[in-house]
Amino acid sequence: xxxxxxDVISLRDLxxxxxxxxxxxxxxxxxxxxxxxxxxxxxxSLFFEPSTRTKLxxxxxxxxxxxxxxxxxxxxxxxxxxxxxxxxxxKTIDQYxxxxxxxxxxxxxxxxxxxxANAPVINAxxxxxxxxxxxxxxxxxxxxLKGGIENLKIGLMGDLRFxxxxxxxxxxxxxxxxELYLISPSILQLxxxxxDYLDSKKIKYHITEDFTQIGKELDVLYCTRIxxxxxxxxxxxxxxxxxxxISTKNIDSLSKDTIILHPLPRVNxxxxxxxxxPRAKYFYQAKNGVYTRAALLGIIAGNIN
Ligand code: NCD
Numbered sequence: 001x002x003x004x005x006x007d008v009i010s011l012r013d014l015x016x017x018x019x020x021x022x023x024x025x026x027x028x029x030x031x032x033x034x035x036x037x038x039x040x041x042x043x044x045s046l047f048f049e050p051s052t053r054t055k056l057x058x059x060x061x062x063x064x065x066x067x068x069x070x071x072x073x074x075x076x077x078x079x080x081x082x083x084x085x086x087x088x089x090x091k092t093i094d095q096y097x098x099x100x101x102x103x104x105x106x107x108x109x110x111x112x113x114x115x116x117a118n119a120p121v122i123n124a125x126x127x128x129x130x131x132x133x134x135x136x137x138x139x140x141x142x143x144x145l146k147g148g149i150e151n152l153k154i155g156l157m158g159d160l161r162f163x164x165x166x167x168x169x170x171x172x173x174x175x176x177x178x179e180l181y182l183i184s185p186s187i188l189q190l191x192x193x194x195x196d197y198l199d200s201k202k203i204k205y206h207i208t209e210d211f212t213q214i215g216k217e218l219d220v221l222y223c224t225r226i227x228x229x230x231x232x233x234x235x236x237x238x239x240x241x242x243x244x245x246i247s248t249k250n251i252d253s254l255s256k257d258t259i260i261l262h263p264l265p266r267v268n269x270x271x272x273x274x275x276x277x278p279r280a281k282y283f284y285q286a287k288n289g290v291y292t293r294a295a296l297l298g299i300i301a302g303n304i305n
Contacts, residue, residue, distance in 0.1 A: 029298070035065075058133075101122045127230070157269075245268055
């Protein structure tokens with residue numbers, strides 16, 4: 001009951017106890033426990049920005065919990081298109097729903113929604129800022145496949161600058177004792193705000209541009225797409241597009257036990273010929289999104305304890 005009604009906006013607001021609890025409950029949900037944990041409830045699913053996995057895995061999770069869903073999958077079909085403010089949209093939906101799941105292109109939009117709504121708000125991605133529920137499924141996948149999170153060596157590769165999944169995951173991992181490898185072209189390095197955060201948590205990290213040099217060290221290589229839509233200048237994007245790729249040419253610079261994760265969608269950073277390699281776990285990871293989100297909804301509803 002401790003987490004009943006909580007907003008989930010940023011990893012900064014959470015702690016190790018919550019993450020450990022969520023991992024444990026996700027495992028139980030995956031094993032078939034806690035069905036119908038939101039029976040009779042209404043969950044609003046508001047996607048102002050495109051989504052495949054987050055939207056559809058939330059839809060699936062909502063169905064698993066026995067809740068009903070309302071919402072939209074594009075700002076164009078909501079009154080945002082008529083000029084309605086975000087606060088007014090949220091204040092209205094707050095009249096209908098028990099839990100609000102929201103994705104928006106503006107950083108801070110989820111926090112703003114949580115300020116005006118009585119219902120708990122779950123951030124399903126706000127611009128280049130945070131994506132907590134993706135992090136929960138990432139952590140769960142690591143926890144399952146590696147038997148825990150402590151003492152792992154984890155590479156975060158790609159667009160560390162604009163990738164919200166990276167920002168949330170880096171913060172979450174800093175609640176554990178891990179060693180990080182921050183792998184990216186120099187203009188896509190992790191923002192100083194997150195570097196300072198790692199420093200404040202005394203997390204050991206290495207900054208590099210090339211995963212092949214350190215691949216044998218890694219327990220996990222978490223790869224991301226370059227976030228084209230977040231670049232103000234397309235020329236800057238073109239400079240780094242295609243600058244890294246995991247393929248049959250370089251995969252054996254990883255150890256035989258390194259798992260490869262990716263939040264998806266991918267563009268060209270993981271070649272499809274890698275998909276059959278036993279280390280490639282990104283589609284398995286996507287499936288875990290359903291269990292993690294079902295567990296989260298039940299916890300927030302106060303019915304998973
Ligand atoms: C990510 C996102 O939306 O931030 N996708 C997802 O939720 N699985 C990653 C991305 O878009 O690159």
